[in-house]
Amino acid sequence: MVPDTTRYLFIAHALEGAGGFRPKVWTDKDGLNPKLSGPSYLVRYPRESAEKFARRNEVAWYRNFLKPACIRFAGYLAKKPPRRTVDHPLLDRMAADCDWQGNSLDVFWSAFAVEAKARGSMLLLVDMPKAVPLDRASQIEQRAYPYLVPIKPELVVDYTLNVQGLFESVAIASTAEYQGQTIDVWRVWDTVEWRVQRPGENGEVLENGDHGLGVCPVLAFTESGVFPHYGDFEQIAVLSRRYFNAASERDEILRGQTFSLLTYQIPPEAPPADLASVTETVGTSNMLIHNGDTPAFIAPPDGPATIYNEVIAGLEETIRRIAMTVEQPTQAESGVALTIRFQELNSALTSFARRMEDLERRMWDLACRWLGIQNRTESVWPKSFELADVGQELTVLQQMQTSGFPDAVIREGMKTVAGLQFATAEPETMDAMIVAIDEATLQTGVSA
Template identity: 25%
Template structure:
C-alpha cells in the first residue's frame, strides 16, 4: 500500500509519533524481505521523533516572551477566555501555530454566540475556534484574494454538516452546496469572519494555504525511521555468532543432531583435531551495521541543518558558520512571529466588529529571539581569544557565552558544572571558539 507522505495525517503523525509510525504501517518492505520478517520488523519499529523536538524548540522560542498588547479592556477580557472554554489567547494561538507549522495553515473562526439579550452589554463576548485544512470544503475569493465565502465541514450528532460564512452572514446546512439549510443568520461584519494563520508566507500572496514548514523535516525523519528499523533488524539478525563445528561424516552429524548438541559455560565439547578442523564461532561482518550507523548519523545532522539548528546538533563549526545559522533561525522565527501578529490583528478587528467597535489598539510580537545576541557574543569571544586578553577575562567571557547559548531553561547545577569546567580549563565551548578564531587567521 502506498504511503501518502504529503497528506495532512502523515504530517500530524510525524509530530505525535502515532498512526503508521507506531503500527509500522509507514515502514517500507525490502524487496527481498519475507512477509513474516517484515511483520516482525513492524512490531519492533521505534520512531526517533526529531520533528516534535525541532517544532517544540521553535515554538518555545516564539512564545518565551508574550506579545505586547494595548487594545483596551474589552479585548483584554476576551484574551483571558478566548475560546469561551477557559483557555487564554496566548495558549490558543501557540497551539494553532504548532498546527500551522505542521500543516502550513490553520483557519481561525471568530464567532459570537447567538443569545437573546436586551442590550449589547448583556450579549456574550466573541470567541475563536479553529479548523484544519482538511475541514475546508470550498471557498471563493475576489481578485485581491479576499474571501467572498468559506465553507467548513464539522460533525453534529455523528453526522457531517457544513457551515458557510459569507461577508454578510452564515448558513448551516446538511450539504456542502447549502441547499438543505438547518439554520442561518446575518452578522453584518462586512467580511468573512475567518482568519488564516500561516507558518510561512504562501508562494502566491493571495493563497489561503501555505506549505507545511516541517515538510522536508518530516520526509527526512521518515527516512531515518526506516533506516533505524533496518539497523535494528541487522542487530537482531547478527546479534549472535554462528557456531561451526567440523564433522568427519554424515553419520556423526546425524548423531549430534539427535543428541541435541547444547553448548554453554557449564559443559564442554570434545573433538578430534585429526579428523577435522577446530570448532569456532563465525561472526557476521560489521560493514553493513557501520554503514547504517554512519548514514543515520548523517541524516540526523541533515535534520538539524534544514531547521537551521546546527548549534543544537553537536557538530563543531566556526563562529562564522554559527552566526549564519543563528541568523537563519532568527529569520524563520521572525517570519512566524510576523504572521501570527498579522493573524491576531485580524482577530482583534473581528472581535471589535462583533461588538460594534473599531479596533484602534496595538499588537506587537517579539522579533528578536536572542540568537543575534549569541552570534555577536561569539564574535566578541573570538576577538577576545585572538587578542590574548587576560585568562580571567577569557573565562568570564566564556561563562557569559554559555549562559546565552543554553538560556534560562538549563538547570542551575548544569550551568554551575560548566562554570567549574571553564575554571579548570576543561571548557569544550571555549575550545570550540578558540579553534574557530584560530582557523579564521589574521
C-alpha cells in the first residue's frame, strides 16, 4: 500500500517553514522580470499576472504556528519523564546513547514527539551495526549495540501490514552511494531481511542481508494506534496556509492603497487643462502655488484592511485553541474557560504518553531481539499530568484560608500547589516536601 504522502509532506513544510511556505523568486541581473521558481502555497488571483504574482511571492512571509505548538506540547510531556528499569549493560549504554549520535533516550523521545505530534504519525527503525564483536567490552567500545532512527512518514513509498496492524514490510525513499555516484534508492525492511534497491517494486537489489529478528524492525507510532493517521495538529498546518494567504492579501491592499494622493480642483469655468503637463511630484523640497480652492489629499478607505485584520485575528485565535495554548484569562475568557483548556491539554498529554509507552515497550523488545537476550526492561510513562495555573490555585488557597476552611483541607491545598510548582522534582524530593508541609502545618496551624 502507498500512503498519501502529500498530506504528510504539506505538514512537514508547515512545521519547518519550507516548500511552498518559502517560495523562491528569480530575477535578472537588474532585478527585473521576476519569475516564480518552485512551489508556492499562495493562491494566485484569477486576473493576476505572472509578474505581479511573483512579486507578491517575493515579499511574502510565513509565521510558523505549528512548530511552537509541537515544541510546547513535547515540553509539557518532558516535564514528567518516564521511569524505566534497565538490567543489562548494553541496554543501559543504549539508553545513554540511543541514536549513535550521543543523545540519551529522553532527549531522543522529545525530538521524536515534536515530529509525531505535528503529523499524528512517525516511524521508528530499531537497527543494529553490521559488525558485532563477540566480547562485551569490544561491543561497548565500538558501540555495537542497537540504535534508533526516526523515519518521517512522507518518505514511505510502500508498506504492508499484518492482521495485528503491525508492519510486515516498509520501503522508504532514500539515497545511496553506488559506483561513485549518489543515486535514488528504496530502503526496504521486512520480517526476514533488509535490502537497498533501485526505486520500484521490482527494482534491482544493490545490497541486502538477513536480520533474523522474525519481525519487521520498523515500528509505527500513531496517535490513534492505526497507520496511517493524521493528527489534530494537521488543522494548524491548514490554517497556517490560510493565514499565509490572508497576510499576503492584506499586504497587497496596504501596498496598493495606503499612499495618499494629492488633488487640486479645477474650477468649472477654467479652460481645459493639459493633464499630462500639470502632473508633478510634490515633496518637502517643493513649493506649491495655487489659486482658488486649497489642494487636499485623499486617501482610500481603511475598510478592506480592517476586515483582513479581523480575519487574521480570528485565524490566530482558532489556531491557539487547536494548539491548546493556555494563557492567563482575559476579559474575553474566564478562569473557567482556562480550566477547561487545561483539562483538554492534560487529556491529550495522557493519551500521547500512553502511546509513547507502548512504542518504547516494543522498541526494547526489538533491541533485545537484536542482542539475543530476554527482555526484562520496564518503562512506565506518566498516566496523569495535572497541569494547572499555579497562580489561580494560590488564589483559591488564600480564599479557603480566609473563609476558615478546616486545617486538613488547607493542608491538602498546599500539597496541590507544591505538586504543581515542583512537577519536575524527583519523587524523593516531592515526598520530603509533603512531609515538611504536614510537619509545619501540624505544629503551627495553617490558619496562623
